Amino acid sequence: MKTNHKVLYSSTLFFFFVTILIAQEVKTKDIDAIFSEWNTLEKPGMSVMVMKDDKIVYEKGFGSANLEYDIPITKNTVFHVASVSKQFTAFAVLLLEKDGKLSMDDDVRKYLPELPDYGKKITLRNLANHSSGLRDQWDLLRMSGIRLDDVITQEHILKLVNRQKSLNFDPNKRNMYSNTGFTLLAEVIEKVSGMSFADFTKKRIFEPLGMNNSEFYDDHQKIVANRAYSYKVRDKKFIKSTLSYATVGPTSLFTTAEDFGKWALNFQNPIVGDMSIIRKLNTRTKLIGGSETGYAMGQFVGTYRGIEVVVHSGSDAGYKAYFARIPSHNLSIAVFSNLSTIDPVDQVFTIANLFLEGKFPKQDASKKEEIVVHDPSMFIKLSQKQLSKFLGEYWEVDEKYKRKVLLKNDTLVYYRNEKSETRLVPTDKNKFKMMKDPNDVDVVFEKNDQGIKIMKVSINDRKPIKFVAFGNVNLNEYLGTYQSKELGTSYRITIKKGKLTLEHQRIRDIHFDPINKNLFVSKKRAIQELKFLRNKRGKVIGFKASNNRVKNLVFKN
Known part of the structure; x- marks a missing residue:
């Protein structure tokens, strides 16, 4: 009997495609199930893309883009994606480098000479990978009394940045997230290209990729069709979360899930740019000394369950966004939301x-x-009085957390919490080893030049973690009004409810707890730490204010 190979081939091909379709249908139902609780117009929601x-x-939308008019979210709903914008800004600069118009190793003051001269070269690369040392613009605004739901313009930010006198650290010494760097990159792009940043990205990125519903939003009064409005929750009810940014670079990309699919595809088969640009975009930062960080240009590079991922989140007002690429499996996922309590990270993964x-x-x-086993001969005996x-x-200065040192059964104990404490055994009068630890940990007790006790914890000969001891204070010696020339604003220090309190006419009072006579801390994001300055007679003459992304901003009375 003669076999009809054409029929067999056709049948095999048919079953192959049917299998793919069934598998895809299963995944579609599984993804639908992840977002099932948001499949209603009574709630804000999200738009999802998988490549x-x-x-x-x-590509699918869930929930409402506008609760006042019951407008459903679709794949074409426009979202503000906040810091997910940064990879486009970095990509735009790399396009100009490819054009021969600039180098990522150029000094930013070559293009923006009005910036303060800190005596250190800050390169475009430093701006793009968060190693510039520049204070963060949003935290500077908070400290100056500006609310983030105020109208905030590019000019407003640049004037504030140009008043700064100090960096958080020397360029390329550390990695600290700074939105300021991306605002400056947008300004550089405008200077070099002769176009507005919004026009440049439209011409060089969005139009070639067919991202017809994407733009950098540089005018807070501009009307955008199909825009999702943002919301947050108060007293178990949805309320508006206003966003009035007219600033671009680190944020303000308006885009859709459908458009983002085209951006995701460009990483695999570039229509805009080329693989050399994408490799640069994905390359992790190397700091002075050779250490490598998890930040590339506008993206974080890390691992998820042993597989490399390239990701970035975004969060402004009630907008939340997350974009993840898993290059080794040619998989990209984006989730955009218009509710502040939604966590798109969990959904993406x-x-x-x-x-x-x-x-x-x-x-x-x-x-x-x-665990590390120590030679018993290195240990000495100290009396209870000595211990x-x-x-x-003790307060950890950089990461801001508390530890205790206790005495139990004639032995010092390093106390983290009820379930985590470690014995400290002396090797000298003020030096100890942590026992039964997987690392070789030294603990040294000293006094600083103000006579305050400090504790230094060194893990495997790395740079010591510094703690300062808690101490008693007299709150009355800090009272007064303090001015910052860099912010163009002032704070008044008072005592309320037994706590040192910072007052400002534009923001809520900030209450501080004392660590010792020179250091106070709060739980508020605007200002988390006050380090007090004294003259030779010991009188308070000012303080240095810090938060996560602004360090040691000086106020004087």
Whole structure:
């Protein structure tokens, strides 16, 4: 009997495509299930895009783009994606470098000479990978009394940045997230291209990719069709969360899930730019000394369950966004939301799990963490009186957390919480080893030049972690009005409810807890730390204010 190979081939091909379609239908239902609670016009929601193997395999909207008019979110709903914007700004600068118009190693003052001269070269690369040391614009605005739902313009930010006298650190010494760098990159792009940043990105990125519903929003009064409005929750009810930015570079990209699919595809098969630009965009920052950070240009590069991922989040007002690329599996996922309480990170990786099931590297669970064993001959005996000098509460200066040193059964104990404490055994009068730890940890007690007790914890000969001891204070010696020339504003220090309190006419009072006579801390984001300055007679003459992204901004009375 003669076999009809054409029929067999056609049948095989038919079943192959049917299998793919069934598998895809299963994944579609699984993704739908992740967002099922948002499939209603009674709530804000999100728009979702999944790209796999150079194809957009999922685009869908859930919830309401506008609660006042019951407008549903679709794949074409326009979202403000906040800091996800940064990768476009970095990409735009790299396009100009490819054109021969600039170099990422150029000094930013070559293009923006009006910027303060800090005596250190700050390169465009430093701006793009958060190693510039520049104070963050949003935190400077908060400290100056500006609310982030005020109208904030590019000019407003640049005037504030140009008044700064100091950096958080020397360029390329550290990695600290700074939106300021991306505002300056947008300004450089305008100077070099002769076009507005919004026009340049439209001409060089959005139009060639067919991202017809994407733009950098540089006018807070501009009307945008199909825009999602943002919301937050108060007293279990949805309320408006206003955003009036007229500033671009680190934020203000308006885009859609459908458009973002085209951006995701460009990383695999570039229409705009080329693979050399994409490699530069993905390259992690190397600091002075050779250490590598997790930040590339406008993107974080890390791992998820053993697989490399390239990601960035965004959060402004009630808008939340998250974009993840998993290059080794040609998978990209974007989730954009218009509600501040939604966490798109979990949703993105829940989707990723559906596509990567069975493809994660196996973890070796058999390896046990070994503890460091010390030579007993290095230890000495100290009396209870000698050990008691080190007791008390200590504050970690950089990461801002508390530790205690206790005495139990004639032994010092490093106390983290009820479930985590470690014995300290002396090797000298003020030096100790942590016992039964997987690392070699030294703990040294000293006094600083103000006579305040400090504790230094060194792990495997790395740079010591510095703690300062808590101490008693007299709140009355700090009262007064303090001025910052860099912010163009002043604060008054008073005492309210037994706490040192910063008052400002534009923002809520900030209450501080004392660590010692020179250091106070708060839980508020605007100003988290006050380090007081004194003259030779010990009188308070000012303070240095810090938060997560602004360090040691000086106020004088």
